[in-house]
Amino acid sequence: MSKKEPKLKFNAAWELAPAPEDTKHISIKKQYDLFINGEFVKPNSKKYFATYNPATEEKIAEVADADERDVDKAVKAARVAFNSWSKLSGAERGKYIYRIARLMQERAREFAVIETMDGGKPIRESRDIDVPLAANHFFYYAGWADKLEYAFPNRNPKPLGVAGQIIPWNFPLLMAAWKIAPALAAGNTVVLKPAETTPLTALKLAELIRDSGLPKGVVNIITGAGKTGAAIVNHPDINKIAFTGSTDVGKLIQKSIAGSNKKLTLELGGKAANIIFEDAPLDQAVEGIINGIFFNQGHVCCAGSRLFIQESVADVVIRKLKDRMETLRVGDPMDKNTDVGAINSKEQLMKISEYIKIGKNEGAEMYQSSCSIPKKGYFCKPTLFLNTSQSHRIVQEEIFGPVLAIQTFRTIEEVIEKANNIPYGLSAGVWTDKGSKIFNLTTKLRAGVVWANTYNKFDPTSPFGGYKESGFGREGGLHGLAAYLEL
16 A cells, blocks of 8 residues: 555444435335245235334334235145146256246345345345345255165165245344255255245245246145144145244244154254364454354354453453444445344344343353444344353343354363263364364364354255254255255
8 A cells, every 4th residue: 555545444423325225116015915826826814914114113014924824825736736747847847946946036135125124233234145045946956856765776766755844033034045946856846934023025936936937836825824834834745844933933843843744954053163273374264253243133043152362362252253244334234335134023133132231240241333224214233242151041042133142261171071962963163274183173063054164155965954952953064955955
């Protein structure tokens, strides 16, 4: 940099010019019905509920509230469609799935804008991560549709039947792709319910599926809250339940289907350990910490919400981490410069705020970035807690927000014991320059996914899932395909 060039100061006062995403020509209806048997139909109850933009608190649209009769109608449509869809050749099924992926790419901007408006996540994340990855899942499983016998040799793979799928509010479009794509490739039909706070991209996906020419009834998308989900779980003609969401609801689902012949996969909560060793590339590790906990406002089941730093480098890492936090922009999710968007709902913000209060009451030292946050909407400053211990609730319980609990350690044995001393077992991260240390930890950390010198990286070919109270079964890769087959 020459002497004439001004030096940028990265602090709370440093501002970029707002760069809001253009929302013109984005098609959002005022009212959405249920997508059953290839058509949008009115709900039996004639009831609708509102979905809001968490950044502005303004109503976006009204969405149909499905009851048990609507669920039954969707399941019957899926059952009729299964009789022909399952007999279709794998190559033909693959063509339909591939077409969905291509249409998603063509309408990527529309999906990204609606995902951000309905969910609160930064437009950069919706545009560059969620939508491309969702399309990639359809592409990936389109390729497997005619190769099931090669994927599972000598095991005579057969579809299960009708799959009931319930997805969460943190990655609505991506979770829909995770579940629908392998189910269709395996020859199943689907009844899917998105979360009541973020239904719009699933309904936009329903429009795309209708336009793709997919046979009627193969995919049905219905909206509602807990009662709608319970009706799907308890329907006698559903063969498989796939649920992503909270551990408490997952336990209820497991009890509900006990004694039935329904297959079940559960991807539940997490409280991941992100471990920094003294020989790690520290600047790279700090970026990994930031991405691990503040990506999508911390609304990530595999978020690196517990940070373990080796004592010899703890002071350096914490200083670098605080400096990096000061550069984060919290605000309008539609602004392309925003790093941390809006909390998904008022209820979730209240939960996060309560945990921050709990952390302070437990004696932990709190640090928040000095950024300003909008007065309207649901926002939370990036937060970390120092001087925490294994007994703190903010260490043991899932907060699902931009809140990081930090501990230090001296030895590998100590950090393995602390990392595993948790009810969850979904994910973990390891940062070190030594490959032998990475392989040692991956054999001892009780987590379904362990990232090494990176964090929150996903690929359709890789299985994802957890242990203990983080659920069972895997999504992604051949493991995700096997979950929808009788082998």
